[in-house]
Amino acid sequence: MDRTEFQARVRQTLDQLRRELIADRGGAPHWTGRLSASALSTATAISALSVACRSRGAATSGEPCGSDRVAPRAEPEGDISPSLDTAPQDNDRYLMLVRRGCEWLLGQQNADGGFGDTDLSHSNIATSYLVLAARTLAADLLEDLAADPRLSASQESLRAYLETAGGIPALRERYGTDKTFVVPILNNLAVAGLVPWSDVAALPFEAAVFPQSMYRFLGMPVVSYAVPALVAIGQAKFCRSGCLPPWSWVRRSAIEPSLKVLEKMQPGSGGYLEATPLTAFVVMSLVDTLSTSPQPNGARDRIIEQGLRFLQESVDEEGSWPIDTNLATWVTSLSVAALASDPADQRDWSSDAMIDWLLSCQHTRRHPFTGADPGGWGWTDLSGAVPDADDTPGAIVALGKLRDVAGAQRLARIDAACADAKEWLLGLQNRDGGWPTFCRGWGKLPFDRSSTDLTAHALRAMATMPTCPRSETATRKGLRFLRAAQQPDGSWLPLWFGNQDRPAEDNPVYGTAKVLVDAPAELGVDCISQGIAYLLGSQNADGGWGGGDSVARLHHAGGLRSSGGPPNGGGERGGVTTSTVEETALAIESLASLWGSISGPEFSESSGFASQSPSLTASTRDAILAGSEWLVRAVAAEQHRIAWPIGFYFAKLWYHERLYPLIFTTAALGRVATLPFVSGADHDDTP
Template identity: 55%
Template sequence: MTPRTDPPEKTRDIVEIRVRARETLDQLRTELISQRGEDDHWTGQLSASALSTATAVSAIAAVMRHQSGEDWMRELVRRGMQYLCGEQNQDGGFGDTDRSHSNIATSYLVLAADSLARQVLGDSAGLHADQRDDLQRYLRDAGEIAGLKARYGKDKTFVVPILTNMAIAGLVDWKLVSALPFEAAVFPQSWYRFLRMPVVSYAIPALVAIGQARHFLGPRSWFPIRAMRSASVSRTMAVLERMQPESGGYLEATPLTSFVLMSLAATGRGDHPVALNALRFLQDSVAEDGSWPIDTNLATWVTSLSVHALACDPLDDGSWFSQSLLRWHLDCQHRVRHPFTGASPGGWGWTDLSGAVPDGDDTPGAILALRVMKRWSDTSHHAQIDSAIAMGSRWLLQLQNGDGGWPTFCRGWGKLPFDRSSTDLTAHAIRALSDQNHQFDGPIRKGQRYLDRMQQPDGAWLPLWFGNQDQSDEINPVYGTAKVLLSGAASPEKLHLGVKFLLETQNGDGGWGGGVSVSEKLRVLLKERPEFSELQIPDHLTSSVEETALAVDALCSVVLHRRDASEHAFVGQMAVDCDSRAVQASRSGVTSPEVESAAVLQQHRQLGGYDETDSLTAAIIGGVEFLLQSVRDGRHRIAWPIGFYFAKLWYHEKSYPLIFTVAALGKFLRATTDEHDPQWPR
């Protein structure tokens, strides 16, 4: 990140920016609402994934190698390899998406897919010889197997499946594949967190299938252990069958489902019902270009985000609302104990599909969306909405960890990173539990203390499920800090430090996040993809639309939270006269005396050497200007890979930049008006 070095200006002409922001927001609202589908909800579009495609190709090829494959299977392998041939980066490696840096995990998975595809279809089906040479060179430079293990440390959730895939392809000896205690899956789910599993809570299907493959094909273990594991095969297969959803895809995730399928196929069980259902899932979820996404979709998540973003607009009239949307959102709530994690009823997952699992991020998002929809729904539905919110809130309370934070799926699994409490989920949960007649004040205070403890020395908070590929540690402090500031949940001193962090890390182009890869990757897209031919890329572009919108949203929320705390103390901050008549007059070109005389009122609040109000104003305006220019350039239609899926698998979601920008511009219009609405969407 390139810090801004220019001193903050004391005054800005916010009025003109507000007019442009209003016009742009109207345009973006139309775009966002037009993307709804059946039942008036949003589905979004996840990026194609070289990683997912490689695992799917390997799984289907593994089935074909052990039994005669049908024509459609051969076609899927062939098309999948064609897609992969077009995704190699200049350094010879492969990244998770078409906008991602190469990484050793995806590169090894492509190598394994290439080997298996050539085994079942011949050399012409794999990578070109020079591509294979470049890939091998990249892997050597990345440290080979030692480099792979270093990427994941003690977490075996992904490194063992990758090595299993390579062993199935004949690229490594089974001795390199760690044995997994799949027999532990016979215990009740409530015991799993006490057994110190070597994989995260959501990877039990991989633990079972891969553990069995290693048991059958790897070195023989000590006889008592071997006998115990042999005796548990049928019982753990029953667990695998019970966890498999109707769609056949575990978590609706291509990699996890593929690892299960290839492990069963490699042990001669490609005709087992679990394998056949997994194969059906891969057939159903392949894209037209022969690729697979990391997951089928994030429909519940992007719908919750879209509803909340539209409500951020101070002129939102609820025209997007429908009873079918409300029914769909209510129907996404899980009403029975979940077979995958054993979660109690009440939570929401990321999609309405059968493979979704209730979690600690989608549940708060759904609750916040239902609060918004309640404003526009018929009063006859209010009791049902209140019941769903209460049920979801109780579910969140049961999920809270002893450290005060919220994890993703299961309480108490604190051994591995993706099972621990996280700041982004904790902030989201606090937002959902707030404003409920103070009945959750105790858990909220525990969450606030957790957030205070987790703040970094530089004032940032680090998230779990989002990253920045240009950061050396791949962590995204802008996202994490923005989510905590949005919640207003930490102590005032900590929130001030969080604001200071965002002010100091704003890039020279006015935005946040991103890095050197933004302009590089966008210029490649401009050259290679006809649909992006009209894209405008400014010189020295650094920031991403998503991270900038999140930062603007968060900083504007800081202003609104302060007004909540003391309207008299902060009512003038960044204020201009923005009643509806003035906005309409500005749109029509008629200038009112109120608009002409509006100016930013100066308040002096020292924070780490800054006149905070002036700095905050300048930062917000710089971010808004970046967003307005991004929309003019068409860059709000190009998603950036900031999303983490399980085990640091990168993705981008087409709707993120649009949704986040709608929310940011709406908050900006709310934060720059004298009229403070205490019911603003939190």
């Protein structure tokens, strides 16, 4: 194929992607996207709603919460929970949602008997245990569900999977010392009567009464975002198991103050972080405390009521729940940057309303959830969002792309918002030079550490703004962190994304691509060259990146159409696609963004690459061309409409986002369209 034909195919594909992405907004000034339905989220919602229904008939021993002897669960003797004495139609709605959720779950079980987080995910022990607990609680409520032979057969298969997977010890091993998710799962199982309460670790809910600025010094066994679960589950465990005086007196006196903290942290939507699992864990745990403490408690009752409202309002049409409501701010920022990467882009898709919406998503008050200062952006415009170090840089970059179409008044607002955001980012940087997600210096648990993808994103955002001594110092420290975090093979590992086909479930393709895209020369020629070499060495035989056996199996099963013959005559593994659109696009975007540097003299003579054949420059060019050809074929085969679970939510919860493959491919081919060996700016006619 000559260059003219290749250029035309890239342009045609890019124009198609742009039309689809722009049209996806509908009549809104921004993008919303769609997160995958989640068996894990659905299971936790079913459990919370089932426990709420069950509580209407629960009795109590009358012992105070956290009494020094453990009160057994009494048999139902009528409604003893005034806080949940809802109208009959409310209970009917809960039962309807429970029934629909269980029906949806019946279609999600994998061949091995287990459940994965999404419809494209491998089975995992955490989700499988949560499904077991949810259906156990639901069957106790609904006689017809309990008698359904489909449920019985499914539960039998599920129990066999859990036994083969290693049971509770394997569940504990999956999360190690991080109790953020393993304790909620065991709490859910205990609420369902599947494990004794002694299996649930006690959590220091009383620590929540301390100022938020002290949290990182208290050595809490959960990450920053999990404080609501710490309070609710900690109280449920205490009410069930108690402890010895005098500590029991201290803990009992902390119940009311910690509930007030929990209520203050609850957003207007009722959903903590807009997340079904976290909200469901809080609801089911606080409802369970009614079994030993039925006395009305205003804060507790309001938290439960608002949480149940969130669960009712966030259910999908098919009866399932996503891992979070949406990522509207994040996908809008990504979409703006992707469309603007096209050299022919005229910003005709932008509008004043888009700028106003993005500016409106900035947090302008101290955040009650994390105590974050004003100035950051969260992942959605909804009330449960929390400002973080990924969405804030994303918004800065997007607003920078929109400056050309902003009038004087909006330009001033953009500059002021970005200046505040820059200060917010500078205040979040950790001592090691990297950026964490929410809270500076919180602790050592995975989702509170500095991360490479967030750090690189923060540095890119600050590079688009005027410098100052403080930002120059922060940049030097951030680059030093990235150099230190590079793996021996040249890759970087991200925090928020993974690859389910890798044993460690990490995603070095994503991490490396995100560090390298528009990487400054100050990162170091050696460092950049090693990262490039990693991407070149990890390119799949089909021309793409990432993926693995699960992609190939879906292809064999007919879930993916063939993307055509292999690039440049190479062979595809087993004759099927093994790569993902998302990871391929990310790799291409990063390599294309560095082409001007790669083809410069400082790279051709560095790091021993000049002595290799072919050279770094030629190898990179070949990889870009092969990957671009793969993407063009993938779009023709409509593979960009099949999102893959590369996203990590908190605590290794997988998700896929419908817009990721479309956005990432638009950004990648936009970059490719600028390259001289594609656009015709050089004189080499061999694409």
